[in-house]
Amino acid sequence: MKVAVLDITGKDTGRKVELSSDVFEIEPNNHAIYLDVKQHLANKRQGTHKSKERAEISGSTRKIKKQKGTGTARAGSIKSGVFRGGGRMFGPRPRDYSFKLNKNLKRLARKSALSTQAKENNLVVVEDFEFDTPKTKNFVNVLKALGLENKKSLFVLSGSNNNVYLSSRNLERTKVVSGSDLSTYGILNAGKVVFMESSLETIESNFSK
Incomplete structure (x- = not known):
């Protein structure tokens, strides 16, 4: 052409x-x-995205309620991702795309x-x-x-x-x-x-x- x-x-x-x-x-x-x-x-x-997981959260390590008899699920740590202020479950980590x-x-x-x-x-x-x-x-x-x-x-x-x-x-x-x-x-x-x-x-x- x-x-x-x-x-x-x-x-x-x-x-x-x-x-x-x-x-x-x-x-x-x-x-x-x-x-x-x-x-x-x-x-x-x-690829620098990062969120804190439960091991990286600052917080008490005490068991927050008794194991049995509450009628709800077991809870062993306030840093669990199911609680407000807890770590993020399966959050982003730094990686090369x-x-x-x-x-x-x-x-x-x-x-x-x-x-x-x-x-x-x-x-x-x-x-x-x-x-x-x-x-x-x-x-x-x-x-x-x-x-x-x-x-x-x-x-x-x-x-x-x-x-x-x-x-x-x-x-x-x-x-x-x-x-x-x-x-x-x-x-x-x-x-x-x-x-x-x-x-x-x-x-x-x-x-x-």
Whole structure:
């Protein structure tokens, strides 16, 4: 598929780039997408949740009533979870939620996400650009020129471009990543995915393996 190349003012340069059919035109694998997004969200969880169990509660250890003859259940400790102020039964404990996925599956998921966005005409290719200094206003002007100021957007760079990244950091709906940091969640969470022209070669070489 061919996509027109725009400049940072939003005008057509008259050139078109050919997107690899192996990356942008495959049949999306929904289960691969599900697993990769699930892993991404799981890896972001801190897992530091903790509640006190009966052994960790401060309180009297005396037997609170006699064993028999009360007509109610036996009770041996005020720290039991059945009493107010007692420990929590089967409460959360600190744990690691991350899990492993094979590289081939993750690659398939990202190609599926890119193909999904391509089918919906949500891909934009822009000429490479840089800023002399980090300035949010410069990046906002680019967004306005591309008609993305009120949309979620993901900008994909070919490599590190510190001034462009710092200029976008304060913008809530925009994220800037390098081609090697693309994630399935990031691709699908964006209304438009904007590629710098030079980033396409890196992405196609990484995902065509």
